[in-house]
Amino acid sequence: MESAARLDQNHQLSIKEFPYIIKWREDRCTRCGRCTAVCPVKAIEPAVNTQRTVTSEGSSPEPKVTRRLTHVVKQSMEIERYCIGCGSCALVCPTEAIFPEYNFQHKFYHFKNKGGIPYMRGGRRNDPSVSTLDKLKFTRISMLTDPALDAGRHEFRIRTLLGRNLPAEHLPIRVEGGKLITIPGSFVPPVREIYPIRIGSMSIGALSPHMWEGLAMGITYLNEVEGLPVVMCSGEGGLPPSILKSRYLKYFIIQIASGYFGWDEIIRALPDMIEDPCAIEIKYGQGAKPGDGGLLQAYKVLGLISKIRGVPQFIDLASPPTHQTKYSIEEAVAKMIQSMSMAWGFRVPVYPKISGTKTARAVLNNLARNPYAAALCIDGEDGGTGAAYNVSMDKMGHPIASNIRDCYLDLVKQGKQNELPLIAAGGVGKGGNLAANAAALIMLGASAVDIGKYIMQTAAGCFGDEYNRCNVCNLGKCPRGITTQDPKLYRRLDPDKVAERVVEVFKAADVELKKIFAPLGRSTELPIGMSDALGVADKDIADRLSISYVC
Amino acid sequence: MCRLSAITSSDYFSPMENIHALETMKEGHDGSGLGLMLKDLGGPFAEFKSFPVLSAVCSNKGLRDLEEYMKAHGFKEKFTWAPSIKNVPGIERREHYIAKVYDYPESYRDKPMGEKEDLLMNTRLALRCMGEPDGSLFVFSFYPDVLTLKEVGDPLQVGEFFGLEKSDVKSKVVLAQGRQNTNYAIYLYACHPFFIQGYGTMTNGENTAFVPIREFLMGRGNPGYMGYNSDSEVFTHIMHYTNRTLGYPLPYYKDIITPMKDSEIAGRSDAPALKLLKKSLRPLCIDGPNCVIGFTPDGTVFMVQDSKKLRPGIVGGKTGKYALMSEVCGVDSAVPDRDKSTDIFPMKYDMVIIAPGAREVKVWNQLHG
Ligand code: SF4
Ligand code: SF4
Numbered sequence: 001m002e003s004a005a006r007l008d009q010n011h012q013l014s015i016k017e018f019p020y021i022i023k024w025r026e027d028r029c030t031r032c033g034r035c036t037a038v039c040p041v042k043a044i045e046p047a048v049n050t051q052r053t054v055t056s057e058g059s060s061p062e063p064k065v066t067r068r069l070t071h072v073v074k075q076s077m078e079i080e081r082y083c084i085g086c087g088s089c090a091l092v093c094p095t096e097a098i099f100p101e102y103n104f105q106h107k108f109y110h111f112k113n114k115g116g117i118p119y120m121r122g123g124r125r126n127d128p129s130v131s132t133l134d135k136l137k138f139t140r141i142s143m144l145t146d147p148a149l150d151a152g153r154h155e156f157r158i159r160t161l162l163g164r165n166l167p168a169e170h171l172p173i174r175v176e177g178g179k180l181i182t183i184p185g186s187f188v189p190p191v192r193e194i195y196p197i198r199i200g201s202m203s204i205g206a207l208s209p210h211m212w213e214g215l216a217m218g219i220t221y222l223n224e225v226e227g228l229p230v231v232m233c234s235g236e237g238g239l240p241p242s243i244l245k246s247r248y249l250k251y252f253i254i255q256i257a258s259g260y261f262g263w264d265e266i267i268r269a270l271p272d273m274i275e276d277p278c279a280i281e282i283k284y285g286q287g288a289k290p291g292d293g294g295l296l297q298a299y300k301v302l303g304l305i306s307k308i309r310g311v312p313q314f315i316d317l318a319s320p321p322t323h324q325t326k327y328s329i330e331e332a333v334a335k336m337i338q339s340m341s342m343a344w345g346f347r348v349p350v351y352p353k354i355s356g357t358k359t360a361r362a363v364l365n366n367l368a369r370n371p372y373a374a375a376l377c378i379d380g381e382d383g384g385t386g387a388a389y390n391v392s393m394d395k396m397g398h399p400i401a402s403n404i405r406d407c408y409l410d411l412v413k414q415g416k417q418n419e420l421p422l423i424a425a426g427g428v429g430k431g432g433n434l435a436a437n438a439a440a441l442i443m444l445g446a447s448a449v450d451i452g453k454y455i456m457q458t459a460a461g462c463f464g465d466e467y468n469r470c471n472v473c474n475l476g477k478c479p480r481g482i483t484t485q486d487p488k489l490y491r492r493l494d495p496d497k498v499a500e501r502v503v504e505v506f507k508a509a510d511v512e513l514k515k516i517f518a519p520l521g522r523s524t525e526l527p528i529g530m531s532d533a534l535g536v537a538d539k540d541i542a543d544r545l546s547i548s549y550v551c
Numbered sequence: 552m553c554r555l556s557a558i559t560s561s562d563y564f565s566p567m568e569n570i571h572a573l574e575t576m577k578e579g580h581d582g583s584g585l586g587l588m589l590k591d592l593g594g595p596f597a598e599f600k601s602f603p604v605l606s607a608v609c610s611n612k613g614l615r616d617l618e619e620y621m622k623a624h625g626f627k628e629k630f631t632w633a634p635s636i637k638n639v640p641g642i643e644r645r646e647h648y649i650a651k652v653y654d655y656p657e658s659y660r661d662k663p664m665g666e667k668e669d670l671l672m673n674t675r676l677a678l679r680c681m682g683e684p685d686g687s688l689f690v691f692s693f694y695p696d697v698l699t700l701k702e703v704g705d706p707l708q709v710g711e712f713f714g715l716e717k718s719d720v721k722s723k724v725v726l727a728q729g730r731q732n733t734n735y736a737i738y739l740y741a742c743h744p745f746f747i748q749g750y751g752t753m754t755n756g757e758n759t760a761f762v763p764i765r766e767f768l769m770g771r772g773n774p775g776y777m778g779y780n781s782d783s784e785v786f787t788h789i790m791h792y793t794n795r796t797l798g799y800p801l802p803y804y805k806d807i808i809t810p811m812k813d814s815e816i817a818g819r820s821d822a823p824a825l826k827l828l829k830k831s832l833r834p835l836c837i838d839g840p841n842c843v844i845g846f847t848p849d850g851t852v853f854m855v856q857d858s859k860k861l862r863p864g865i866v867g868g869k870t871g872k873y874a875l876m877s878e879v880c881g882v883d884s885a886v887p888d889r890d891k892s893t894d895i896f897p898m899k900y901d902m903v904i905i906a907p908g909a910r911e912v913k914v915w916n917q918l919h920g
Contacts, residue, residue: 142759154859157812161830168797168831173824178800179920180824191830193813415770418834521759524810524858525836532762 013077019108019468020085020100022075028097031071035089035098040477040489043083044098047074073098079111086463086470088479102467109390119390122473122483124288124430124453125382126394128466132401132541134431136440139535139550142521149523151514156523158513159229160448162279163191163349163374165419189374190349192278195222195230196526197438197509199502200379200425200450201255201281201353203235205296205305205317206386206473208490211460211482214498216243218459219251221503230506231278233450236294236319238262238308244269249277255353256340257283257294259319261309267343276348279374280340284332285355287383287400287426289392294319297387299476302485330366337372349374356380356398356426364407368416375421377450378403382427384453384464386483387474400426401444405545408445408529417529421447429454430466434505435512444545445529456482459501460493553743553755554729555864557844557875558885559852559909561723563593564872566700569727570710572874572881576729584730584737585709588691588744588751589698589722591850591907595632596698596720599652602629603671606691606699607678608739610646613688616681624674625656632720634700634713642704642712650698668694668748672775679740679778689739692746698722701742723907724846728753741780745787748775749848752790754783755877756841756862760834761785767834768792786843789835794847801847802915803828805902808837809858811917819920844875850907860899866912867894873909 015021022044036044051068075083083100090099112119142149149156172186199219204212215232222228229251236257243249244266254277256263286292296305296317306313333352340350351374354363360378367373380400385393404424411417424446428437430453438449456462460482463470473483481493517523520533527533535550536542542549554576556569566587573585596604609617621628630652636644654660659670675693682688691699698720702709706729710716728743743753758764761782768776768788773796776788786808793799793807810829816822839857842864846852854864854875866875867882867889874885882894897903900917 142757149859161833165830165833166827168828171824171827171831173827175798175800179821180799180803180828181821182823182827188827412766412770415767415772417770418767418831521757521840522838524838525760525833527760527763528834529763529766530760 013079013111015075015077016103016105017107017111018075018082019103019106020083021103022073022083022089023099023101024073025097026070026072028095029073030095030097032094034092034094035073038088038092038479040086040088040472040479041081041084043076043081044073044089045076047072079114082108082112084470084472085467086479112390120387120474121390121393121468121471122384122386122388123464123468123471124384124393124466125397126466126468131382131427131430132399133427133437133440134433135538135541136401136534136536136547137550138439138516138520138533139548140533141519149518149521151511151518154518154523156514156517158196158510158517158526159193160196160421160526161191162194162421162448164189164371165191167416167419187346189372190347192349193229194278194448195228195506196442196448197434197506198230198253198423198448198450199232199455200452201233201235201253201283202452203237203255203294203296203386204240204308205237205261205300205485206235206483208478208481208484208493209304210490210493210495211456211498214459214493214495215455215502216248217495217499218502220248221499222506223251226503226507228506228510233281234262236261236283237296237305238265240308241265241269245272245274247275249273250275252277253279253281255281255283256336257319258321259294259317261311261317261319264310265308270343276344279349279351280344281377282336282340282350282352284352285357285379286385287355287379287381287397288385289388290355290357290396290398291321292388292392293321295387295474297474297476300483300485305485333363333366333373334370337370341372351375351377353377353379353425355383356400356403358398360398360403360407361410364410364420368411368414368420373420375423375447376407377423377425378407379450380424380426382430383425397426400424400441402544404441404446405444409546411445412529417445423448423450425450425452435509435516438509439513439516440534442526442528443530443534445531447526447528455502455505458505459498554877554881555753555755555842555844555875556727556729556877556881556885557725557753557852559724559850559873559875559905559907561871561908561910563721563723564725565715565718565721566725566727567710567715568885569725570706570715572876572884573706573727573729575880575884576876576878584703584742585701585706586728586730586742586744586753587700588726588746588753589720589724590696590751590846591723592696592698593721593723594719595630596652596696599630600696602652602654603693603695604698605651605653605675605693606649606697607651607689608645608648608701609682609688613682614647614649617678617688620678620681621653625658626653626674628652629654634715634718637712637714639704639708639712642702642708644712648700648713672748676774676777683740692751694746694749697746697749697751699744699746701739703737703739724850724852726751726753726844726846738780740778743781743783744845745781745784747787747791748795750787750791750794750845752787752843752845754786754841754843755864756783756839756857758782758785758837758841760836760838763834764789764837771796783841786841787845790845790847793832801851801853801904802902802917802920804853805855805915805917807832807835808843808855809899809917810836815918818918821920842877852905854897854903856897856899856901858899865894865896866903867891868909868912870911871909873905873912875903875905
C-alpha cells in the first residue's frame with residue numbers, strides 16, 4: 001500500500017466534503033454542453049476521460065486492450081468552484097441527465113475560509129427546522145356561541161395603519177352642537193392605511209433592474225387595479241429618478257441607511273416630487289446580519305447602480321454598521337426622524353428599522369416617548385440579505401416571534417399599543433405559509449409584516465433555501481437574474497412575469513387571511529394582539545409568548 | 552345566546568315586568584342567571600335620590616368587612632334595603648343581599664359630582680378587592696339612584712326568590728338579562744348588566760375582539776377598567792371612556808365600536824373628526840356579534856347593533872313606556888297595547904336613543920350622523 005504521505009491528492013478535498021454532489025448520467029447525456037455553459041460558478045466542466053477496455057474473442061483468452069476517449073461532465077473539487085446546488089444544470093438539461101444532490105455529511109464550512117477570508121454569501125440563515133411561526137396555529141374558532149363569518153360572503157377590511165396614531169385624549173377635536181369637529185391648525189402626524197403585508201427593503205443594487213421593475217409593476221397593479229394598497233421599501237440605494245418624480249412614489253417607502261447611498265438623487269428630486277413617498281425607513285440594522293452594515297460587492301456595482309448611488313463602478317459599497325454621525329440612540333433616532341420628517345414637511349411617516357435583538361425594548365421605549373416616531377420595524381434572524389458573512393447570518397440575531405411579542409406587551413403596559421405600530425420581518429413565509437405567518441405575527445402584536453426572500457422565491461423562482469442552496473446573491477452571478485447587475489443574466493428574468501406573480505401572491509394571501517380571520521370572527525379591523533386566538537403544541541413557546549398551550 | 556329585556560318609562564314600574572318579558576323569550580336563555588339593574592328608583596329609595604346606593608351580595612364576614620370599611624372611610628349609612636328572600640328550590644341562598652344608601656364622607660359633601668363619582672368607584676373597587684379572594688363580598692354598583700340584583704338561576708324563579716312580585720322596589724328604567732351560560736361555572740361578577748360611574752350596559756353576543764379591547768382599556772389609566780370576567784364588560788367601559796372620559800356625545804359610541812368604511816365616513820358632516828377617531832380608537836372596534844343595551848348617567852337608554860347585525864334586537868312601545876328587547880315577544884309582554892307598526896328593528900347603522908321620561912324614540916343613523 002502506498003503511504004499516505006505520498007498520496008498525490010492528499011491536500012485536495014474529496015467529493016464528500018462538498019455540500020452538493022452532482023449526479024450525472026452518462027447514458028442519458030447527449031453532450032450538448034448546456035449545463036456546463038449555464039453553471040454560474042463553473043462547478044462543472046466538460047472533461048475527457050480515457051476508458052480502457054479489455055476484450056477477448058475466441059475460445060481461448062486473448063486479451064486485447066483498447067483505449068477510448070469519452071467526454072464527461074466533471075464536478076470541480078476546488079472549493080472556489082463548489083457546486084452551489086442551484087439546479088440550473090438540471091433546468092437546462094434536455095435529457096434529465098444531471099442534477100445536484102444535497103450531501104448531509106458535507107464539511108464545507110470547514111474549508112470555505114481559504115486565504116483567511118471567512119465565507120461570505122447571500123441568502124438566509126441555514127436552518128431548515130420548522131420555525132416558531134409555523135408552529136403557531138389558530139385555535140379560537142367561533143362555533144355556535146357566535147356565528148362565524150363567511151370569508152366569501154362578508155365584507156372584510158384587511159388594512160393596517162402605518163404612522164403615529166395620536167391617543168384619543170390628544171386629538172385636536174372638540175364638541176360643537178352635539179358633533180365633533182376638528183380644531184384647525186393642529187398637527188396630526190401622518191398615518192397611511194396600507195396592506196398589512198409589505199415588500200420589505202431590497203435595494204435596487206442588490207436586485208437586478210428586471211427584478212426591481214417586476215416588483216414595482218406588481219405593487220402598482222395591486223394598488224391601482226386590485227385595490228390592495230401594498231407598499232414596498234426601496235432598501236438602501238435610492239430609487240430611479242423615474243419613480244421619484246412619478247405619482248407612483250406613494251407606493252414606496254424610501255430607506256435611508258448608514259451609507260446614505262442614493263440620497264443625493266433623492267434630495268435633488270425633492271422639488272420635483274408630485275407625490276409624497278409612503279414613508280421613510282431609517283435602517284439601523286438588518287435581521288440577517290445584525291451589527292453589520294449594508295454591503296454591495298463590486299461585482300454588482302455597474303452602470304445604472306453607480307449612477308443612482310452616485311459612486312464609481314466596480315468598487316465594494318459598504319455601509320458602516322452604524323450611522324457614523326450619531327453617537328447615541330437619542331441622537332440617532334430623534335435627530336434622524338426629525339430631519340427626515342422636516343424634509344417632507346412632516347407629511348410622511350418616518351420610522352426606524354432595527355435587527356431583532358434583546359435590546360429592542362429599550363429602542364421601543366425610546367421611540368414611544370418620541371412623538372414623531374411613526375413605527376418600529378424589527379427584522380428577525382430569519383431575514384435575508386444580499387451579502388454578509390456566513391457567521392452573521394447563521395449565528396447572530398434574535399427570532400422575531402418573542403421579540404415582537406415582548407415589544408407589543410411592553411406597549412400594552414404603557415397603553416400605547418395603538419400609537420406606535422410594530423412591523424415584524426424576518427422569516428415570514430419561510431416555509432411557504434405567508435398568510436399564516438403574517439396572521440400569527442399580527443395576533444402576537446405586529447401591525448404589519450415584511451417579506452423579502454419569500455417574494456423572490458415565489459415571484460421570481462429564487463433557488464435559495466435553508467440548505468444553503470444557491471445563495472450566491474452577493475457575487476452578481478444569480479442564475480435566475482434576480483440579484484445581479486449583469487445584463488446577460490438578468491435578461492433571463494421577465495419583469496412582466498414577476499409582476500404577474502406578485503399580484504397572484506398577494507391576491508392569494510388576501511384570500512387566505514380572510515380564511516383565517518373569518519372563523520375567528522374578525523372582519524372589520526385587523527386582529528392585532530388577538531393572542532387568545534393562538535395556540536401552540538409546545539409548552540415553552542406557549543409560556544414565552546403568553547399564548548395557550550394546546551395538544 | 553342570552554336574552555335582554557330593558558324598559559324605560561315615565562312612571563315607576565316593577566322589575567317583574569322585565570322578568571315576565573324574559574320568560575316569553577325563554578328559548579333563548581337556559582335559566583342560568585338573572586341580572587337586574589334599576590335606575591331612577593322609586594319606592595323606599597325615592598327619598599334618597601342624591602345619595603349613593605351600594606348593591607352587594609355577601610356572607611356574614613363580608614357584611615362585617617363592608618360595614619367596617621365604610622365606617623372607617625367616613626360613609627354614613629342612611630338606609631338599608633334587603634329583598635325578602637323566599638326559598639326556591641334550585642337557588643342556593645347566600646347570606647345577604649343588600650342595598651345600602653350612604654351619605655358621603657364629610658370631606659366630599661361639597662365636592663363636584665365628578666370627584667364624588669371617583670370616590671364611589673374607588674370604594675366599590677376596594678370592597679371588590681377585599682371580598683373577591685374568598686368570595687365573601689360581591690359589590691355590583693355604588694352610585695346614586697342605581698340598584699343591582701344578581702343571582703344564578705331561572706329568571707322567573709330568581710324574581711320569586713327576591714320576592715319582587717310583592718316588593719315595593721320600583722324604578723323608571725330597568726335593564727334585565729336572562730343568562731345563557733357559555734362557561735360552565737357561573738360567577739356573579741361575570742353576570743350582566745355591568746356598571747361603572749352611572750353607565751350600565753348588557754349585551755347579547757360574543758365579543759371576538761375581547762382581548763385587544765381589554766388590553767387597550769386597561770392601558771387607559773382608569774382603575775375602574777378591570778374585572779373582565781365577561782367579555783361583555785368592555786362595552787360598559789367603552790361607553791364610559793368615550794362619553795365620560797373623552798366627552799364625546801352619545802352617538803359616537805356607535806362610530807367607535809362599529810367604525811364605518813372611509814367612503815361612508817366621507818358622507819358625514821363630521822368626517823374629519825371621525826377619520827381621526829377611527830385611527831386613534833381602532834382597538835375598540837368590536838367586530839360583533841353583539842346587541843348592546845344600556846343607560847347613561849342621565850337615564851338615557853340606548854340600543855346598538857354590531858356592524859353586521861348578527862344579533863336580534865327590537866324597540867317598541869308608546870309615549871311614556873318603551874321596551875328594548877331581544878325579541879318581539881318580549882316587547883309584546885312589556886307593552887302589549889302599543890301600535891306594532893311603529894316597532895323598530897335597529898339595523899347595522901342604527902342607534903336607538905330614548906331620553907329620560909320615555910317620550911319618544913330617536914333612531915340615529917350612522918351614515919347620516
Ligand atoms: S447545480 Fe448549479 S452550481 Fe451545481 S453544477 Fe449545476 S448549475 Fe452548477
Ligand atoms: S437564485 Fe439568485 S437570488 Fe436566489 S439564492 Fe440564487 S443567487 Fe440568490
